[in-house]
Amino acid sequence: MTQASDTHFTEEELTAHAMGEPSASIAAHLVGCVTCAKLVEQIGRLKTDIAELPDEDVPASVRRRILSSARFRGHASRRKPGHPFLDWVRSPAVLIVGAMLLLFLLYFAYVSLG
Amino acid sequence: MDEAQFNRIYEAYSRKLYNYVLWVTRSRPMCEDILQSAFVKVWKYPMVPQVERELEAWLFTVVRNTCMDHFRSNSRHARLRTEFSAESAHSHIDDSAENRMTWEMIAGLSEDDRTVIYLHLKMGYNYREVGRIMEMEENAVRVRAFRALKKLRDQFVEEPV
Numbered sequence: 457m458t459q460a461s462d463t464h465f466t467e468e469e470l471t472a473h474a475m476g477e478p479s480a481s482i483a484a485h486l487v488g489c490v491t492c493a494k495l496v497e498q499i500g501r502l503k504t505d506i507a508e509l510p511d512e513d514v515p516a517s518v519r520r521r522i523l524s525s526a527r528f529r530g531h532a533s534r535r536k537p538g539h540p541f542l543d544w545v546r547s548p549a550v551l552i553v554g555a556m557l558l559l560f561l562l563y564f565a566y567v568s569l570g
Numbered sequence: 571m572d573e574a575q576f577n578r579i580y581e582a583y584s585r586k587l588y589n590y591v592l593w594v595t596r597s598r599p600m601c602e603d604i605l606q607s608a609f610v611k612v613w614k615y616p617m618v619p620q621v622e623r624e625l626e627a628w629l630f631t632v633v634r635n636t637c638m639d640h641f642r643s644n645s646r647h648a649r650l651r652t653e654f655s656a657e658s659a660h661s662h663i664d665d666s667a668e669n670r671m672t673w674e675m676i677a678g679l680s681e682d683d684r685t686v687i688y689l690h691l692k693m694g695y696n697y698r699e700v701g702r703i704m705e706m707e708e709n710a711v712r713v714r715a716f717r718a719l720k721k722l723r724d725q726f727v728e729e730p731v
Binding site: 515 | 577580584585586588589592602605606609610668669672673676687690691692696712715716719720722723
C-alpha cells in the first residue's frame, strides 16, 4: 500500500465521491488503495444497476381514467368566471363594511330629521 | 390551466411520475389512485411553473405529497400493501434474475429512502433539488442517501469491505 492508502477515507466521503460529488484527494487516494477503490466500485455498480432498472409504460386504461376524471372534476369544481368588480363587491368584508355604512347613514338621517 | 396544457403535461411527464409512484408503492392499484388524484390537483392549479425542469420538480412534489396524503388517510391498510415484500417487489415488467435481486434490495428501504434513491439515481436530480422536491434540507437528503445506499450495498455485496 502507498502512503496515501494508509489513512482511509470514511465510507460517507467515498459514497459522496462515487455519487457525483468528486474529490481530487479521494481520486488520488483511490489509485493506491485497493480497499477504498473496491468500495467506490461497488457503489458505482449499484448506481448503474438501479439506473438501468426498466420503466413501465402507463397503461392505456390509467390514461383514460385520469384524463376523464381531471376533465370532469375540473369542470365541476370550476366556477364560471365572473366580473372582477362583482366578485370584489360580493366579498364578505365589503358586505360588512357596506352594511355598517348603511346603518350609519340611516342613524344620521334619523338624527338630522328628528 | 387549459386542456391543451394539461394534455401536454400528461404526455410529457405521466410515464416518469407513474414509475416513481410504482417505485414507492409497489402496488399498481394504489399507484393508479395516487396518480389520478395528483393529476386532478395539477389540473386545478391556476399557475404551474413554466420552465421545464422546474415544472418536472414541481410535479414530483405534487405526486409525492399525494402519496403521503394517501398513506396517511389509509395508514394501516396502505402500510400493509406497501410492505414491499420479496414477492411483490419483482412483480415488475422485468424478470431477469439480476433485476429481481435489485428490486428485492429496494424492498428493504423506507418510502422516503426509495424516493431519494429514485430522484437522485434514476432521475438525476442533485441533493439540493431532491431536497426541494421532498421539502427537506440538502444535508438531510445527503445523509438519507448515504444510509440508503449503505443498506443496499450491505445486501448487494457478497463480501463487504
